[in-house]
Amino acid sequence: MTKYQKQSLFIAILGVACFVGVGISVGERNTLLSAIFLVAAVFVIGFGFMLKSKRRKDGTL
Numbered sequence: 001m002t003k004y005q006k007q008s009l010f011i012a013i014l015g016v017a018c019f020v021g022v023g024i025s026v027g028e029r030n031t032l033l034s035a036i037f038l039v040a041a042v043f044v045i046g047f048g049f050m051l052k053s054k055r056r057k058d059g060t061l
Contacts, residue, residue, distance in 0.1 A: 004060070004061070007051070008048065008051075008052075011044060011045075011047065011048040014044050015041055015044045015048065018037050018040045018041035019037075019041050021033070021037035021040075021041075022034050022037040022038050022041065025037055
């Protein structure tokens, strides 16, 4: 497994964990925490797409 694959796997797991946090927060009816997890998930997944785009432009993907 290459360094890039490990980074991508970590970002994917972190994104899924954020969405799990959203689900748990909604189940507990905690709107503030669910909003925080949702914003964090968007940032994590956006960072992953940004990293992938950068790697594709550099030719390392």
